[in-house]
């Protein structure tokens with residue numbers, strides 16, 4: 001049967017589809033698997049308790065429950081929630097934000113599909129305008145989201161070696177300057193998969209580049225500030241200038257099931273989001289915003305991010321680093337390299353020194369009951385070779401500590417075996 005060029009892309013599994021299928025298998029159907037793959041947040045009792053109480057508050061308040069369950073929201077989303085969120089974002093970002101600058105989507109994944117196709121692709125003069133990913137590896141979920149082919153152009157990073165274990169990806173601004181007629185520029189901060197956090201001054205350079213070309217800088221804050229706030233270095237402050245687009249999500253706070261994404265941007269962007277919502281969804285789900293309203297009312301969205309989520313994942317990260325250092329001290333892992341884990345809940349293992357590809361490692365680990373994500377999926381739009389592309393793994397540390405440590409121990413064992 002005939003398929004459009006867009007339809008052709010969905011004849012076979014995409015990276016994000018395989019990742020979500022693995023996640024379903026490990027978390028829903030085969031709980032013996034050690035899930036270090038997909039980006040599911042962890043179960044954190046204090047957060048879950050606050051979410052349960054917020055849900056009970058929604059249920060107890062007849063008006064709020066009847067509204068959430070029984071009425072389609074406005075195309076840009078629940079106005080109560082947006083009006084309560086706007087002053088919080090103004091305060092946190094240091095610039096005025098009104099409800100007219102905010103729209104909701106059914107998860108931020110949905111927002112990226114809209115934004116990439118609003119700004120990327122053929123413009124009214126027939127020019128192809130790509131979405132520029134200024135640093136890869138970058139989020140697997142962007143790939144395949146362009147209605148037009150070749151939507152992304154990716155720039156490989158400069159790799160700064162910090163010591164004999166850690167490295168950090170840095171922007172290559174000279175390469176960026178060579179890109180003509182972009183549609184928009186987008187990055188995740190913290191970056192999924194590497195755990196990188198670009199500095200405010202690096203973002204300032206990207207914002208200036210985007211302003212000069214009259215295109216938006218889109219920053220994906222799914223793991224970032226101010227919620228869920230998984231940024232571990234004090235100097236990595238939030239960065240926002242009017243004209244930019246920031247995309248937030250309630251998923252990594254602990255609510256992936258309600259599918260709540262939040263877009264902050266210029267009014268014309270927000271209106272376009274609302275129009276797309278109406279076409280694709282009629283309206284967004286209302287239960288996430290209703291719960292989040294209760295959290296905002298009690299000041300819990302930010303407080304739990306700062307006082308519970310960030311310390312929880314930072315402690316987990318440190319525990320894993322201790323394990324890695326202990327294992328390295330025993331020998332056989334000298335070739336292991338890691339990206340500096342500055343944010344989110346991922347480690348990016350670079351394993352070229354062990355002579356195995358990311359696919360081989362993925363297969364070996366799956367046979368031993370450990371699910372990770374092969375790194376090659378995280379390079380949407382990359383046209384040139386890049387050393388780390390086929391030799392890296394993304395390892396999530398969000399699930400129970402015991403299981404994560406067990407999974408990482410098996411990974412280190414496999415690497416040691418491959419290197420011997």
Ligand SMILES: Cc1ncc(COP(=O)(O)O)c(C=O)c1O
Pocket residue numbers: 039106107108109110139141188191192220222223248249250251256259260261
């Ligand atoms: C970097 C990044 N952006 C966006 C998303 C989409 O999340 P959601 O649609 O649940 O808001 C994810 C999900 O894992 C992500 O890792």
